[in-house]
Amino acid sequence: MLAPLFVSLSLLATVDGAEARPWWGPDVAASLARCPERRADWERMLADVPPERRPGAAYLMRDLPLSDLKELPAAELSRNLDLAYRARDSVAWGGRIPEEIFLDAVLPFASVTERRQPIRAEWLAEYLPAVKACRSPGEAAQVLNRRLFGDTKVRYNTRRIRPDQSSRESIAQGMATCTGLSIMLVEACRAVGVPARLAGIASWPGRGGNHTWVEVWDGGWHFVGAAEPDDKGLDHAWFADEAGGAIRDKPQNAIFAVTYRRTGDYFPMAWEPAARVNAENVTERYRRPAAIASPKPAGKASVAIDVVKGGHRVAAEVEMIDEQTARSVCTGTSLGAEVDINRRLSAEVPTGRDVVITARHGGLGTFAIATVGEDQVLALHLDREPTPPSREKLAGLLSDRFGTDGARREHAERLLTMIPFHDSQRAAAWDAYRSSPIHAELKREFEARRVTTPHRTSPYLWRHVGRKPDKGWALVIAMHGGGGAPKEVNDSQWKGMFERYYKEHPEAGGYVYLALRAPNDEWNGFYDDLIVPIVERLILQFVLFGEVDPDRVSILGASHGGYGAFVIGPKAPDRFSAIHASASAPTDGETMGENLRDTRFTFMVGSKDTAHGRADRCQAFARQREIWKEKWGGYEGGFEWKPDVGHSVPDRDKVAELLRAPARDAWPDRVVWxxxxxxxxxxxxxxxxxxxxxxxxxxxxxxxxxxxxxxxxxxxxxxxxxxxxxxxxxxxxxxxxxxxxxxxxxxxxxxxxxxxxxxxxxxxxxxxxxxxxx
Structure with a gap:
């Protein structure tokens, strides 16, 4: 305690032997008393202030924020004082600025809670020449608003680190939002003697959202958007109409301007609500009767849109559609991170109606479906699933899309054409299709164990083997021998195929074993042009009603059934994970073996199985496969040649081999058709x-x-x-x-x-x- 006392006493000058008192008054002394440990520093600074600048020094010290009293270097405040007075003396309008305006809106070294990183000296040197010819502070402020942000390459962007950035922080990042931009413009204005201060609102009446801008004194206070110069001059900005509806007596909806002096009111700071920065309520200056007396048309509400990616707004192609009429209500581009967060693409929509909003940006798309009840802001996230309410409403549209009501189906198709695809919709669309009543006839066929197309009908027998895998049962379709024979022969072959031909292999994975009866008793019952639609409809039955995994479907057969595999496989290889043919051969004009590049295909024949050239034809097919494989790659599987074996080949364990094959590749990068x-x-x-x-x-x-x-x-x-x-x-x-x-x-x-x-x-x-x- 001795050192501060000694310093304080040393500051008492003597004149003609009489002791002189400090020039500052008790209000400054009371302010200094808040931080005794730094009182000496501040008193030394004050003692050196020239008489003509003492009012400014006293004004700053009287209400100096406690954090600055504790941390701000005294020399920094002294330099700020010098620069402010120098600027006032250097501009044409300096002498016209009232003293109270100069003290409150030119002299202060900061606006709100930004870091104290002075830049006044640099901007005085940089911009004083640019405003020397200006006749008023308002004119100078507009010059600065046009030049400052281009010179510093700072743009509005919500990706900035913090809202209350200092000018140096914003310059380092090249970005700031409304508060950071306003801090920069205020600091530049004050640097060249233009009275300026922050103004703002905590929440716009009716829709919410805060905003900060700048007020400039030019014979009175005028507003301007930082980095938003308007050719019409001051008091013109995008927020003017909304500010006209501000409410003085509701602090959340009132407009405040920063002051250095204590007023009992505080500036709204969404980033640090507990902080206290002095302000005055200036709402009445902004009020506009037209803005107040112009309510929205009855029965309508405003829907505003933000499109977000990575947590930041992006400029996306947006369309808003009336769900009831499927007509566009609004199209446009959403506003990105470089545009003030309070500005949005919006439209007025009848209340009580559902609207579908779609957004596309950079190859991504998303949607929302909302019921319009009151003014609202909808955020569509390109990198998230749509909201649960939107997904629920979409489920209704998908149900209509796959339903039996023609008008509802057509309406849903029109809307779904406008909705961008999102991965989350795959399951929803499939669920709607799977549960649709359009499958009623297919379900009756399944329950009757038959499959029918306009040209063919085939019965089948089936059973489960093993335990169901997590993704659903595999499906093994087995085709019997026989063919051009009486019905009773083919029936016997079919039942034998079901009951005893292939051995069961539950250890290879749970599966549905299905024996398909040929649709007729012709020689080519399993391998004419119309057989594939039967097989595809059969697979659909079991995928819809039998819990079958469509990626684990295989088909095989022997003799007549093997010929079927040689034809069905190449015609529709994208339906199968594996195909096998025994005791059979390719069929000219039907077996297009090149098509099997991307599906595992195996075939087996005995050397003595020479009827209809089977052995020779299989050998030729095997040689051709090697040529295709060399040319295009792929062609997994292969040929099993059985020496000294006739038409009855050892293929009873082939089901296990097919079940162990990899799942179907539905999207190969090379296809031959x-x-x-x-x-x-x-x-x-x-x-x-x-x-x-x-x-x-x-x-x-x-x-x-x-x-x-x-x-x-x-x-x-x-x-x-x-x-x-x-x-x-x-x-x-x-x-x-x-x-x-x-x-x-x-x-x-x-x-x-x-x-x-x-x-x-x-x-x-x-x-x-x-x-x-x-």
């Missing part, structure tokens, strides 16, 4: 609406580039999904060497629904379908 009929229109991710016998299509995908060659100029479509390409990036497609077509995929939920409907398989459906024109 040789068409053998006009029935099969889909092959993996290729879509040929007009297939023709002999048409050859080869397609390969690499790094989002698709190369296709086709032997026939025919309509062709490509279905795209994430396993094949990155849907967030551009895709190039080249057909027959012509210059590639580059496009940006736009995944749609309705496209995925159409794929499910066509294929009856959630893993073969896709959200993008592209036409490839010859």
């Amino acid at each position: 040789v068409q053998s009929d006009d029935v099969i229109k889909r092959f993996y991710w290729l879509d040929s609406p007009e297939p023709a016998d002999g048409t050859r299509i080869e397609a390969v995908v690499k790094h989002n580039a698709i190369e296709i060659t086709s032997s026939r100029a025919t309509p062709l479509f490509v279905w795209l999904d994430a396993p094949l390409v990155d849907l967030n990036k551009a895709v190039s497609v080249r057909l027959n060497g012509v210059a590639p077509r580059v496009l940006s995929p736009s995944p749609e939920l309705e496209t995925f629904c159409r794929g499910i409907e066509q294929r009856g398989d959630p893993h073969l459906a896709a959200p993008v379908r592209i036409e490839i024109k010859p």
Whole structure:
């Protein structure tokens, strides 16, 4: 305690032998008493203040925030004092600034709670020449608002570290939000003698959201948005109308301006609500009768949209759709992180109605479905699932989409065409399809153990073997021998195939073992052009009603059934994880073996099985497979040649081999499709609406580039999904060497629904379908 006392006494000057008292009054002394440990520092600084600047020093010290009293270097405050007076003496309007305005809005070294990192000296040197010719502080403020943020390369962006950044922090990041930008403009204005201060509101009446801007004194107080110069001058900003509806007597909805002096009111600071910065209520200056007396039309509410990615707003393509009429209410671009958070794309919508809002940005898309009740802000997150209420409403649309009411279905299709696809919708769409009443006839067939198409009907027998795997049962479809024989012979072969031909292998995984009866007693009952639709409908029955995993379906047969495997497999390899044929051979014009590149295929024949050239034809097929494999890769599986064996081959354990094969690859990056009929229109991710016998299509995908060659100029479509390409990036497609077509995929939920409907398989459906024109 001795050192402060000694210093304080030493500051008492003597004049003609009489002791002189300090020049500052008791109010300053009381302020210093709040921090005794630094009192000496501050008294030394005050003692050195020239007489003409003492009012300013006293003003600063009287209400100096306690944190600054404890931590701010005294020399820094002294320098700030010098720079403020120097600026006032250097500008044309300096002498017209009232003393109380100068003290309160030019002299202070900070605005609110920002870090104390002085920049006044630098900006005085930088911008004084730029405003020398200005005739008023208002004119100078507008010059600074146009230059400052370009010079410093600071832009509005919600990615900034904190709201109350100092000017130096904002410059270092190159970004700030409304408070940080306003702090910068106030600091630059004060540096060149322009009275300026922060103004703001805690919550806009009616919709919420806080905002900060700048007030500039020019014969009175005027407002301006920081980094938002307006050609019309001061008192023009995007928030003017909303400020006109502020409410003086509701602190949350009132407008306050920062003052240095104590007033009993405090500036609203959402980032640090407990902090206290002096302010005055200036609401009445902003009130506009027109803003107050212009309520929204009865029965309407404002819906505003934010689109967010990685926690920050982005500029996305947005459409708002009236769910009832399926008509667009509003289209536009949402405002990104560089635009004030209070500004949003919005539209007025009738209350009590559902609106569907869609957003697309950078290859990503999302949606929301909301009931309009009152003014609201909806945030659509591109990197999150839609909200539970939106998903629930979407489930209703999907139910209509796969329902039996034609009008409701058509309405749902229109809406779903507008909704961007999101991964979370896969299960929802499949669940809606699976539970649809459109499958009533299919369910009756399943319960009757038969499968029917417009041209064929086949009964079947089935049983479970082993325990059901977590993803569902595997399905093994077995086809019997016989063929061109009386019905009783084929019936006997069918029942034998079910009861005793293949051994059970529960250790290989739980499965449904199914023996399919040929639809007729013809020689080619299992391998004509119309057999594949029967098999696909059979698989659908068990996927929908039998808890079968569509990625674990295999098919095999012996003799007549083996011929069926040689035909069904190449026609529809995308349906199977593995295929096996025994005691049979390829069929000319039907067995397009190239098509088996991406599905495991095995075949077995005895050396003595020479009827119909079976042994020779299998050997030739095996040699051809090796050629294809060398050319294109793939062709897993192989040929089993059984010496000294006739038509009865040792294939009873083949079910275990098929069950142990890898799951189906529904999205291979290379496919070879040789068409053998006009029935099969889909092959993996290729879509040929007009297939023709002999048409050859080869397609390969690499790094989002698709190369296709086709032997026939025919309509062709490509279905795209994430396993094949990155849907967030551009895709190039080249057909027959012509210059590639580059496009940006736009995944749609309705496209995925159409794929499910066509294929009856959630893993073969896709959200993008592209036409490839010859």
